Amino acid sequence: xxxxxxxxxxxxxxxxxxxxxxxxxxxxxxxxxxxxxxxxxxxxxxxxxxxxxxxxxxxxxxxxxxxxxxxxxxxxxxxxxxxxxxxxxxxxxxxxxxxxxxxxxxxxxxxxxxxxxxxxxxxxxxxxxxxxxxxxxxxxxxxxxxxxxxxxxxxxxxxxxxxxxxxxxxxxxxxxxxxxxxxxxxxxxxxxxxxxxxxxxxxxxxxxxxxxxxxxxxxxxxxxxxxxxxxxxxxxxxxxxxxxxxxxxxxxxxxxxxxxxxxxxxxxxxxxxxxxxxxxxxxxxxxxxxxxxxxxxxxxxxxxxxxxxxxxxxxx
Amino acid sequence: xxxxxxxxxxxxxxxxxxxxxxxxxxxxxxxxxxxxxxxxxxxxxxxxxxxxxxxxxxxxxxxxxxxxxxxxxxxxxxxxxxxxxxxxxxxxxxxxxxxxxxxxxxxxxxxxxxxxxxxxxxxxxxxxxxxxxxxxxxxxxxxxxxxxxxxxxxxxxxxxxxxxxxxxxxxxxxxxxxxxxxxxxxxxxxxxxxxxxxxxxxxxxxxxxxxxxxxxxxxxxxxxxxxxxxxxxxxxxxxxxxxxxxxxxxxxxxxxxxxxxxxxxxxxxxxxxxxxxxxxxxxxxxxxxxxxxxxxxxxxxxxxxxxxxxxxxxxxxxxxxxxxxxxxxxx
Ligand SMILES: Nc1ncnc2c1ncn2[C@@H]1O[C@H](COP(=O)(O)OP(=O)(O)OP(=O)(O)O)[C@@H](O)[C@H]1O
Ligand code: SF4
Ligand SMILES: [Mg+2]
Numbered sequence: 001x002x003x004x005x006x007x008x009x010x011x012x013x014x015x016x017x018x019x020x021x022x023x024x025x026x027x028x029x030x031x032x033x034x035x036x037x038x039x040x041x042x043x044x045x046x047x048x049x050x051x052x053x054x055x056x057x058x059x060x061x062x063x064x065x066x067x068x069x070x071x072x073x074x075x076x077x078x079x080x081x082x083x084x085x086x087x088x089x090x091x092x093x094x095x096x097x098x099x100x101x102x103x104x105x106x107x108x109x110x111x112x113x114x115x116x117x118x119x120x121x122x123x124x125x126x127x128x129x130x131x132x133x134x135x136x137x138x139x140x141x142x143x144x145x146x147x148x149x150x151x152x153x154x155x156x157x158x159x160x161x162x163x164x165x166x167x168x169x170x171x172x173x174x175x176x177x178x179x180x181x182x183x184x185x186x187x188x189x190x191x192x193x194x195x196x197x198x199x200x201x202x203x204x205x206x207x208x209x210x211x212x213x214x215x216x217x218x219x220x221x222x223x224x225x226x227x228x229x230x231x232x233x234x235x236x237x238x239x240x241x242x243x244x245x246x247x248x249x250x251x252x253x254x255x256x257x258x259x260x261x262x263x264x265x266x267x268x269x270x271x272x273x274x275x276x277x278x279x280x281x282x283x284x285x286x287x288x289x290x291x292x293x294x295x296x297x298x299x300x301x302x303x304x305x306x307x308x309x310x311x312x313x314x315x316x
Numbered sequence: 317x318x319x320x321x322x323x324x325x326x327x328x329x330x331x332x333x334x335x336x337x338x339x340x341x342x343x344x345x346x347x348x349x350x351x352x353x354x355x356x357x358x359x360x361x362x363x364x365x366x367x368x369x370x371x372x373x374x375x376x377x378x379x380x381x382x383x384x385x386x387x388x389x390x391x392x393x394x395x396x397x398x399x400x401x402x403x404x405x406x407x408x409x410x411x412x413x414x415x416x417x418x419x420x421x422x423x424x425x426x427x428x429x430x431x432x433x434x435x436x437x438x439x440x441x442x443x444x445x446x447x448x449x450x451x452x453x454x455x456x457x458x459x460x461x462x463x464x465x466x467x468x469x470x471x472x473x474x475x476x477x478x479x480x481x482x483x484x485x486x487x488x489x490x491x492x493x494x495x496x497x498x499x500x501x502x503x504x505x506x507x508x509x510x511x512x513x514x515x516x517x518x519x520x521x522x523x524x525x526x527x528x529x530x531x532x533x534x535x536x537x538x539x540x541x542x543x544x545x546x547x548x549x550x551x552x553x554x555x556x557x558x559x560x561x562x563x564x565x566x567x568x569x570x571x572x573x574x575x576x577x578x579x580x581x582x583x584x585x586x587x588x589x590x591x592x593x594x595x596x597x598x599x600x601x602x603x604x605x606x607x608x609x610x611x612x613x614x615x616x617x618x619x620x621x622x623x624x625x626x627x628x629x630x631x632x633x634x635x636x637x638x639x640x641x642x643x644x645x646x647x
Contacts, residue, residue: 053546054545054546081548082548082549082550083548084548085546085547085548086547086548087548090546090547091543091546091547093539093542093543093546095539095542095543098538098539098540099539099540099543100540100543101540101544101557101561102540102561102636102637103557103560103561103564103635103636103637104557105636112553113544113547113549113553116549116550116552116553117547117548117549117550145636145637147636147637158543162547
């Protein structure tokens with residue numbers, strides 16, 4: 001059944017007006033699918049991933065709906081949404097190093113957490129220990145305080161904890177950006193392993209590192225200035241991108257292994273528009289080498305071939 | 317862990333030695349001659365008897381030997397619990413005078429510190445989650461902490477004591493009574509105790525409440541709180557963690573504030589003529605009673621050091637991070 005997002009609009013309330021950080025996203029993530037989510041800094045990746053699990057107090061759901069395994073998620077009702085968090089939708093935060101309460105032993109914290117959600121720690125413990133072993137951690141870490149573990153150990157502990165209840169959807173926002181290259185690979189491989197073993201059904205992996213996500217993702221979705229630009233199987237996005245923005249992103253990747261984020265200024269001149277009062281029409285128009293008259297109208301996000309969606313007049 | 321406490325104890329010991337030495341030094345290099353003052357007080361008219369009397373007093377106060385000997389004597393006497401003879405209440409020993417005043421000071425300090433800390437933390441934590449409480453506690457807290465102890469004391473004495481006449485405004489008990497363990501005396505002492513206690517309590521309470529409120533808000537924004545929220549943890553558990561973690565800086569704050577609180581108590585005692593150590597300090601200064609002054613200061617220093625040491629130990633017991641830091645974490 002997977003995830004179905006319909007016309008999702010989430011704005012930030014600010015003194016100067018609404019920042020339209022996510023302005024109408026419609027897409028699906030199928031069961032078993034790992035979707036990479038890419039795009040320049042500030043394009044709304046975190047806004048999208050936060051919206052699926054927890055809207056913070058500054059975020060305002062303007063329109064849209066999210067359906068997971070056939071059930072509507074009550075995004076705006078904090079209490080009602082609690083039932084789905086952790087069990088159905090879960091998250092590996094970017095700040096995995098500081099995600100654990102520093103003054104509680106890890107095992108005790110996990111016990112208090114799962115009990116507060118109405119699960120039995122005793123029942124879950126054998127599986128917890130099995131999964132810790134799977135990521136190379138001894139059950140002793142449960143007797144440690146977070147400060148006693150290295151960064152990588154904490155990251156793995158959080159990955160195991162986040163997926164302990166076998167959620168349907170896992171969101172991983174920039175989980176690798178704080179790590180060194182070899183740890184990044186290990187984390188990416190663990191994510192795939194978790195999917196293959198059925199700990200999670202589908203996954204959204206937000207990243208700056210297109211080359212890393214290319215290795216693990218089945219599909220890649222590219223965002224630009226609060227809108228979806230392109231979504232397609234990973235191979236398609238990298239080898240036959242249709243959206244001019246995606247093409248520029250890919251071509252600015254000189255070779256696999258170099259992060260596009262560090263090179264984007266070389267590849268794509270100009271800056272994305274501000275989202276407080278974004279321009280009408282295609283938001284990429286100012287920087288697009290292919291822009292023409294029609295681009296004053298907003299291009300719809302449509303399927304141009306099976307499993308390949310693009311929002312560009314030239315791609316249709 | 318043992319090494320940690322060993323090192324801590326050494327630091328405290330050094331502080332103590334320095335404090336005692338300074339305490340011994342300062343009166344000796346201050347202007348004024350206590351013996352001369354005693355002589356003038358006993359108004360000796362015959363100049364011939366002046367010399368032997370000076371000799372007698374210098375002998376009593378141990379001032380007739382070289383300085384280094386005085387210093388050593390001071391230590392050896394001190395270790396036997398002897399802090400010399402009071403000039404003001406001559407010939408009462410300083411230790412006895414102090415021991416009579418200490419219960420009053422402790423009776424003010426301990427309840428006001430502990431109760432204000434506990435109540436301040438509770439109210440501050442509540443304020444962090446209730447808007448209306450926040451809107452009252454925050455301004456009130458700021459006004460209270462900013463109020464000098466003396467000021468609040470005078471205000472309370474005036475309003476509750478003089479105007480409303482509910483509480484007596486001076487002394488530790490009514491002059492008609494003798495200290496004893498009778499219900500009548502204790503009730504009387506309680507009414508005298510209440511106002512100085514209240515002024516100490518209120519000022520400290522404001523500070524703790526504000527501190528706790530800010531710390532809780534900070535903790536609730538911390539990464540671990542966000543993570544737990546994303547995992548659908550009930551707010552109750554997150555608040556419990558936040559409260560516990562916010563208590564740690566408050567504990568450190570308590571250690572840091574101890575000196576200030578003691579100073580506040582001394583001033584408050586003077587306002588209410590409460591017969592504790594603060595009141596003794598005032599009398600000692602007015603009577604140039606160096607030995608008493610020395611004794612009181614020393615007593616306070618020891619008290620503060622001791623309290624700090626206890627807080628140190630509690631801190632290590634409640635914060636796992638210090639403990640693992642001591643053992644060296646596993647990487
Ligand atoms: N609390 C906020 N208040 C106002 N605007 C915000 C807030 N948080 C984010 N934004 C704006 O929303 C837009 C999208 O932000 P978001 O964090 O989703 O970007 P992102 O794609 O995750 O970027 P990055 O790659 O840097 O993490 C940005 O333009 C940002 O300035
Ligand atoms: S719609 Fe027009 S401006 Fe937008 S990407 Fe396509 S060609 Fe460029
Ligand atoms: Mg982000």
